[in-house]
Amino acid sequence: MSLKEHATRVAVLRVLRDAVDTEYRTERHEVLVALLAARAELNLKSVRVTLPDDTPVATLTLVDPRPAVVVADEEAFTAWVTDNHPGEVETLVRVRPSWQRQFLARLACLDPVADPYTGEAIPGLGVLSASEPRSFSLRPLPSGRERIARALHTGTLDLRRLLPLKVGEDP
Template identity: 35%
Template sequence: MSLKETAGRAAVLQALYEEIGEQLKAAKAEQAAGLKAAKQETGTRQISAELPGGQAVARVTLVSPSPAATVIDEQAFTAWVRDHRADQIKREVVTRVREAFVKSLLAEMTAAGVPQWCDQETGEVHAVPGVAMQPRAAYVRTTWEKAGRDEVARAWQAGELAALVLPELTAGGTE
């Protein structure tokens, strides 16, 4: 392939990628809003994703994660770490808690479901200032059926998705 052909191919793919990306973002937002409403109205958290002919290709699930430990007061948190785990303080012009320790500590608190830390050496349980359990945003997860992606590709190649996905760019679509 010549450089000119490669440049043309890359330009076309970039334009399609950008258009598909915007369409996907909008579709996912609509899907999430619909699943959130369905959960509130009927308790539904999962729906089958089907091709126009009715063949299921995936399951779409609204995932509502449990709250996670989050540092909400950096100064109080840093002061506590300085008093109880000074080895995890990284001294610079500013005092900061080592990122790996923050990640580990918050993961422990998230798993426990409370903003507390248990010192394994002493057994003392500490309420950690500057940390709170914060709700996490629900999100939508797509779980593909075994042959789901292959079926989508087949339907795309057969022109069965022209009216559903980017009709303005596919044969048979409307402008």
């Protein structure tokens, strides 16, 4: 398969994935609302999922969350632990993360890393070489999604050709 064919496949799959994800989220919400209503009305917690020919394929079950203890007032809890379990309290000394991000962004990627004002080497800093790209971005052109959807709808793009599935394989 050529780069052009791979790129087309990626763009089409992205459109399909987005469409499926949207439908999936909407349908999950609808099912949750219906399950909650069935529980309130019929005390029903699970429902069997079947294909149109009544072949069972899954079970949907409401998952009841468990109550959990959380820290609602960090300062009050820390004071209590300090009084009752002093060995479990630690003091944290660190560079403010927002300042560190800004400072590092201004430095040149030269080893040793030097203070831009004094030229003095800054202890504790080093330069990490850039790695090979691990991903890429896909930004559809204006109307690109609609064009792909139209091409799939009209048959200009053959989904069976783009996603050939062997018999017996799950999609």
